[in-house]
Amino acid sequence: MVNVGLDGLRRLRQKPTLSSQNRTSFSHSEWAGIRKRFIGQTAAGGIAFMFWFLICCSYLYGTLYGSNNRHENIHVLAVDYDGGVIGQAMEAAYQQLKGPSFFTLDVRSSTDYPTEADMYRGVWEGKYWGAISANKGASDRLSAAIQGGDAASTYNPSDALSYIWNQQEYTAFANSVVQASMEQLVVATRIAYNKINGTQASQSLNQTDPAAVQALLNPIQATTTNIEATMFGSAILLNTVSMAMPILQQFFFLLVLNGAARQHQLYNKMTVLSSLLVRRIAGFLFTLGASLCQTGYFWAFREGWDVTGTQFVLTWMTFWLLMHVHLLILDSVSTVAPLPVMPFVVLLWVFLNISSTLSPLELQAGFYHWGIALPSNNAYSILITIWTRGANNHVYRALPILLSWWILMNLVASVTHLRACHLAYKMDQDMKQSATKGDGDDEAKVQGSEEPMSRQTTLDRPTNSLEHQRSFEEVAKEQRQVYGPSIPPFA
Numbered sequence: 001m002v003n004v005g006l007d008g009l010r011r012l013r014q015k016p017t018l019s020s021q022n023r024t025s026f027s028h029s030e031w032a033g034i035r036k037r038f039i040g041q042t043a044a045g046g047i048a049f050m051f052w053f054l055i056c057c058s059y060l061y062g063t064l065y066g067s068n069n070r071h072e073n074i075h076v077l078a079v080d081y082d083g084g085v086i087g088q089a090m091e092a093a094y095q096q097l098k099g100p101s102f103f104t105l106d107v108r109s110s111t112d113y114p115t116e117a118d119m120y121r122g123v124w125e126g127k128y129w130g131a132i133s134a135n136k137g138a139s140d141r142l143s144a145a146i147q148g149g150d151a152a153s154t155y156n157p158s159d160a161l162s163y164i165w166n167q168q169e170y171t172a173f174a175n176s177v178v179q180a181s182m183e184q185l186v187v188a189t190r191i192a193y194n195k196i197n198g199t200q201a202s203q204s205l206n207q208t209d210p211a212a213v214q215a216l217l218n219p220i221q222a223t224t225t226n227i228e229a230t231m232f233g234s235a236i237l238l239n240t241v242s243m244a245m246p247i248l249q250q251f252f253f254l255l256v257l258n259g260a261a262r263q264h265q266l267y268n269k270m271t272v273l274s275s276l277l278v279r280r281i282a283g284f285l286f287t288l289g290a291s292l293c294q295t296g297y298f299w300a301f302r303e304g305w306d307v308t309g310t311q312f313v314l315t316w317m318t319f320w321l322l323m324h325v326h327l328l329i330l331d332s333v334s335t336v337a338p339l340p341v342m343p344f345v346v347l348l349w350v351f352l353n354i355s356s357t358l359s360p361l362e363l364q365a366g367f368y369h370w371g372i373a374l375p376s377n378n379a380y381s382i383l384i385t386i387w388t389r390g391a392n393n394h395v396y397r398a399l400p401i402l403l404s405w406w407i408l409m410n411l412v413a414s415v416t417h418l419r420a421c422h423l424a425y426k427m428d429q430d431m432k433q434s435a436t437k438g439d440g441d442d443e444a445k446v447q448g449s450e451e452p453m454s455r456q457t458t459l460d461r462p463t464n465s466l467e468h469q470r471s472f473e474e475v476a477k478e479q480r481q482v483y484g485p486s487i488p489p490f491a
Contacts, residue, residue, distance in 0.1 A: 060355050063365075078131070078133065097181075097185060120227075126394060148212040160220040160221060172236055177363075231303070238383075244354055247330075255487040288320055321402055331484075332416050382395055382402075
């Protein structure tokens with residue numbers, strides 16, 4: 001087998017197209033000038049991309065850098081409906097946990113939030129990331145349970161505290177910052193209760209009643225209310241990788257759209273309005289289909305996520321608007337930016353938008369808070385409201401920002417399209433004039449010659465014509481400037 005492989009390799013290397021006799025080594029003097037330029041261009045491009053990825057990734061990592069010390073920017077509502085020792089223990093526990101790595105407990109009176117339903121409303125509206133309360137009569141129930149009897153047998157420690165949170169809003173951070181800290185606060189409240197009232201409680205303990213002893217040993221737990229549970233595994237992708245896909249899809253479709261327009265010379269043959277409408281309709285239909293596909297795989301892998309058909313349609317429309325904004329932005333930039341710049345632009349735009357949705361802005365340094373103006377941040381804000389059936393509603397801000405992007409970029413893309421049509425028609429006319437001039441010069445040479453045209457003269461004629469025409473490379477370069485980055489469309 002080894003000999004067969006080696007023989008095949010030798011025969012392959014002996015082919016004229018691959019033979020070293022028909023080629024020269026990179027170290028040959030023939031490559032002296034090209035060698036330096038090749039090494040310089042490759043090194044410059046490689047270094048440029050290394051530093052560009054360094055910059056973009058540093059920006060992305062910077063959004064999470066030190067976020068553990070900014071948990072205090074997460075505000076949680078607290079109300080003491082108990083007015084007794086358990087409410088005091090909750091306040092004391094927070095004072096022990098208080099710091100940059102723990103959320104801020106905003107204590108409000110029961111007059112501001114008369115019922116737990118009012119607290120729920122505060123979290124649902126997005127005013128707070130969560131809410132916790134010492135339930136009414138909790139201290140009296142615990143005191144009665146310690147003394148034994150029916151109060152001890154029916155005592156439920158989970159009735160002492162209640163807390164509310166929304167798992168759908170930045171799921172990873174809701175789990176690790178809000179819910180985990182709530183549980184930590186509940187445990188700390190139980191410890192604080194033992195310090196404040198443990199001695200007095202043990203003196204009134206009915207030691208002959210096992211239920212009373214259990215109430216003393218486990219006096220405080222909490223009842224949890226989750227506004228929107230998000231227990232499926234792919235939830236972590238909703239605000240991360242899923243926010244990069246809309247941009248990448250538009251860029252690759254733009255390559256195909258530009259390739260088709262370039263192949264069929266739409267910009268120099270078709271009226272400006274027609275070519276503009278064709279391009280807009282193509283973009284509208286593609287983004288409509290691409291957003292449907294993205295919404296579709298969200299639903300396909302939702303596992304136990306409880307969402308409805310109405311939410312499906314609203315999610316689809318949100319992604320359509322986001323994708324169309326991205327398409328218009330990339331279309332505008334690609335029409336005016338030099339071709340080598342486009343990879344840098346696309347990479348930067350992807351990282352900027354992911355950075356704005358990767359984590360809550362409250363946990364990011366102030367430098368990053370401008371990301372609230374980016375399309376992906378506002379689209380994700382709308383999606384949270386849709387998925388939680390109206391909770392954390394910032395649509396009043398997010399939708400106008402998205403629509404402003406859409407209107408502005410429609411205008412900008414129209415202007416850049418006019419420029420492309422102008423350049424395309426001008427380039428086409430220049431090529432025709434150059435070709436006509438070349439043909440005229442050849443005819444003059446033939447008519448002015450006293451000798452009959454020989455076969456060699458006939459063969460030379462195309463070469464003479466090409467002298468007056470721009471080279472293929474020049475024409476291709478001009479077309480790239482007009483149509484932007486492109487790939488040949490599927491035939």
